[in-house]
Amino acid sequence: MLKQNIIVGIVFQGLLLLLSLIATRFVFRELGAEILGIISFCLALTALFITLSDMGLSVFIAREVAAYRHRDALYVEELVGGGDYHLVGDVPDFLDTGYNTFILAG
Numbered sequence: 001m002l003k004q005n006i007i008v009g010i011v012f013q014g015l016l017l018l019l020s021l022i023a024t025r026f027v028f029r030e031l032g033a034e035i036l037g038i039i040s041f042c043l044a045l046t047a048l049f050i051t052l053s054d055m056g057l058s059v060f061i062a063r064e065v066a067a068y069r070h071r072d073a074l075y076v077e078e079l080v081g082g083g084d085y086h087l088v089g090d091v092p093d094f095l096d097t098g099y100n101t102f103i104l105a106g
Helices: 002-031 033-056 057-068 073-080
Strands: none
Touching: 002 033, 057 073
Protein backbone atom coordinates (compact mmCIF):
# COMPACT_ATOMS: atom_id res chain seq x y z
CA MET A 1 0.00 0.00 0.00
CA LEU A 2 2.80 2.40 0.91
CA LYS A 3 4.70 1.58 -2.28
CA GLN A 4 1.59 2.26 -4.35
CA ASN A 5 1.02 5.61 -2.61
CA ILE A 6 4.63 6.62 -3.27
CA ILE A 7 4.36 5.73 -6.94
CA VAL A 8 1.07 7.60 -7.33
CA GLY A 9 2.56 10.63 -5.55
CA ILE A 10 5.59 10.67 -7.84
CA VAL A 11 3.43 10.30 -10.96
CA PHE A 12 1.14 13.17 -9.92
CA GLN A 13 4.09 15.41 -9.02
CA GLY A 14 5.61 14.73 -12.44
CA LEU A 15 2.28 15.47 -14.10
CA LEU A 16 1.98 18.69 -12.15
CA LEU A 17 5.48 19.74 -13.21
CA LEU A 18 4.75 18.95 -16.84
CA LEU A 19 1.47 20.87 -16.83
CA SER A 20 3.08 23.90 -15.18
CA LEU A 21 5.83 23.95 -17.81
CA ILE A 22 3.22 23.84 -20.57
CA ALA A 23 1.15 26.55 -18.89
CA THR A 24 4.22 28.76 -18.36
CA ARG A 25 5.15 28.49 -22.02
CA PHE A 26 1.59 29.39 -23.03
CA VAL A 27 1.51 32.37 -20.66
CA PHE A 28 4.89 33.63 -21.94
CA ARG A 29 3.68 33.45 -25.51
CA GLU A 30 0.30 35.10 -24.88
CA LEU A 31 1.22 37.88 -22.44
CA GLY A 32 4.68 38.86 -23.52
CA ALA A 33 7.82 39.68 -21.58
CA GLU A 34 6.85 43.19 -20.46
CA ILE A 35 3.58 42.19 -18.78
CA LEU A 36 5.20 39.14 -17.19
CA GLY A 37 7.91 41.42 -15.80
CA ILE A 38 5.26 43.65 -14.23
CA ILE A 39 3.46 40.64 -12.77
CA SER A 40 6.72 39.24 -11.37
CA PHE A 41 7.60 42.59 -9.83
CA CYS A 42 4.17 42.83 -8.17
CA LEU A 43 4.47 39.28 -6.82
CA ALA A 44 7.93 40.00 -5.42
CA LEU A 45 6.68 43.22 -3.80
CA THR A 46 3.72 41.37 -2.30
CA ALA A 47 6.01 38.68 -0.89
CA LEU A 48 8.20 41.37 0.64
CA PHE A 49 5.23 43.08 2.31
CA ILE A 50 3.92 39.77 3.62
CA THR A 51 7.32 38.96 5.11
CA LEU A 52 7.62 42.40 6.70
CA SER A 53 4.07 42.34 8.05
CA ASP A 54 4.62 39.02 9.83
CA MET A 55 7.44 40.49 11.97
CA GLY A 56 7.79 37.29 14.01
CA LEU A 57 4.09 36.95 14.77
CA SER A 58 3.92 33.30 13.67
CA VAL A 59 6.91 32.40 15.87
CA PHE A 60 5.33 34.21 18.83
CA ILE A 61 2.01 32.42 18.37
CA ALA A 62 3.68 29.01 18.05
CA ARG A 63 5.70 29.63 21.23
CA GLU A 64 2.63 30.81 23.18
CA VAL A 65 0.52 27.86 22.03
CA ALA A 66 3.28 25.43 22.99
CA ALA A 67 3.65 27.04 26.42
CA TYR A 68 -0.03 27.44 27.33
CA ARG A 69 -2.01 24.79 25.45
CA HIS A 70 -2.37 22.52 28.50
CA ARG A 71 -2.59 25.24 31.16
CA ASP A 72 -4.88 27.88 29.62
CA ALA A 73 -7.01 26.62 26.75
CA LEU A 74 -9.11 29.81 26.67
CA TYR A 75 -6.00 31.95 26.17
CA VAL A 76 -4.86 29.71 23.31
CA GLU A 77 -8.32 29.83 21.73
CA GLU A 78 -8.33 33.64 21.88
CA LEU A 79 -4.77 33.80 20.56
CA VAL A 80 -5.32 31.60 17.53
CA GLY A 81 -8.84 32.78 16.91
CA GLY A 82 -11.74 30.40 16.87
CA GLY A 83 -13.79 32.37 14.38
CA ASP A 84 -13.86 32.30 10.61
CA TYR A 85 -10.10 32.59 10.16
CA HIS A 86 -7.25 30.46 11.47
CA LEU A 87 -4.57 32.93 12.51
CA VAL A 88 -1.90 30.25 12.57
CA GLY A 89 -2.51 28.96 9.06
CA ASP A 90 -3.47 32.34 7.59
CA VAL A 91 -6.09 30.57 5.47
CA PRO A 92 -9.82 31.39 5.55
CA ASP A 93 -12.07 28.43 6.28
CA PHE A 94 -13.57 28.39 2.80
CA LEU A 95 -10.08 27.99 1.29
CA ASP A 96 -8.85 25.51 3.89
CA THR A 97 -7.69 22.31 2.24
CA GLY A 98 -7.41 20.35 5.47
CA TYR A 99 -3.64 20.68 5.71
CA ASN A 100 -2.94 22.62 8.89
CA THR A 101 0.28 24.34 9.90
CA PHE A 102 0.20 22.50 13.21
CA ILE A 103 -2.38 20.75 15.31
CA LEU A 104 -3.55 22.27 18.57
CA ALA A 105 -4.94 19.06 20.02
CA GLY A 106 -2.37 17.13 21.98
